[in-house]
Amino acid sequence: MSTHPPLERRVAADVMTRDLLTIAASESVLMAWELMCKAEVHHLPVVDDEGGFLGVVDAQTLAATWNSATPRDARRPVTAILPHRPPTAVRPSAAVADAASAMLEAGADYVPVTNEYGVLVGLITARDLIAALAGVEHDVAPRSTGMPSLYRIEPVLPSAVPARPNRGRMGPG
Numbered sequence: 784m785s786t787h788p789p790l791e792r793r794v795a796a797d798v799m800t801r802d803l804l805t806i807a808a809s810e811s812v813l814m815a816w817e818l819m820c821k822a823e824v825h826h827l828p829v830v831d832d833e834g835g836f837l838g839v840v841d842a843q844t845l846a847a848t849w850n851s852a853t854p855r856d857a858r859r860p861v862t863a864i865l866p867h868r869p870p871t872a873v874r875p876s877a878a879v880a881d882a883a884s885a886m887l888e889a890g891a892d893y894v895p896v897t898n899e900y901g902v903l904v905g906l907i908t909a910r911d912l913i914a915a916l917a918g919v920e921h922d923v924a925p926r927s928t929g930m931p932s933l934y935r936i937e938p939v940l941p942s943a944v945p946a947r948p949n950r951g952r953m954g955p956g
Contacts, residue, residue, distance in 0.1 A: 790879055791878075793878075794877060795877045795894075795905070796875035798879055798882075798907055798912065798915040799875070799906060800905055804822050806861055807831075807861075808862045809832075810860070810861050811860065813857035813858065815827055815861045819845070825842040825908070826840070826842070827839065827841075828903055829862060829865060835902075836897065836902065837865060838866060838869060841892070843892075870889060870895055872895040874898070875896055879912070882907050892908060893906055893908045893909070894906070
């Protein structure tokens with residue numbers, strides 16, 4: 784049985800995910816995709832070199848902007864697909880209903896949670912809200928000190944497409 788008050792009386796800090804996988808602003812769109820796949824997440828907060836929060840890349844945006852016809856697009860910095868406007872954020876003390884309203888107003892399935900200094904302290908996704916509504920306990924990990932989590936995976940892409948002699952010919956040359 785849940786010991787939490789009803790969802791309508793809970794605050795953002797009660798339902799947010801605190802231990803976040805983030806990506807550096809200088810990383811590529813391909814890196815964002817790799818991280819999402821490896822970690823099985825759909826949202827990646829983007830941070831600058833000092834750990835400042837810039838926005839969130841979500842799987843839907845990544846998929847919509849992916850262009851397999853131009854492989855160089857995969858090397859664009861992840862900031863190239865961030866919305867031009869910073870996302871509306873809520874404070875940890877905001878009512879869950881306010882967080883849900885912020886999602887609806889932004890047309891997004893997430894809302895960042897920031898402290899009074901604009902530092903990212905968590906993220907609430909639609910999945911977090913559904914889990915809270917269903918009474919599923921959310922593992923609330925304490926916020927680690929320092930920079931948010933950041934995994935680094937180095938995909939290797941060819942620098943150029945190799946030339947293929949006799950490309951149009953059939954059979955051995």
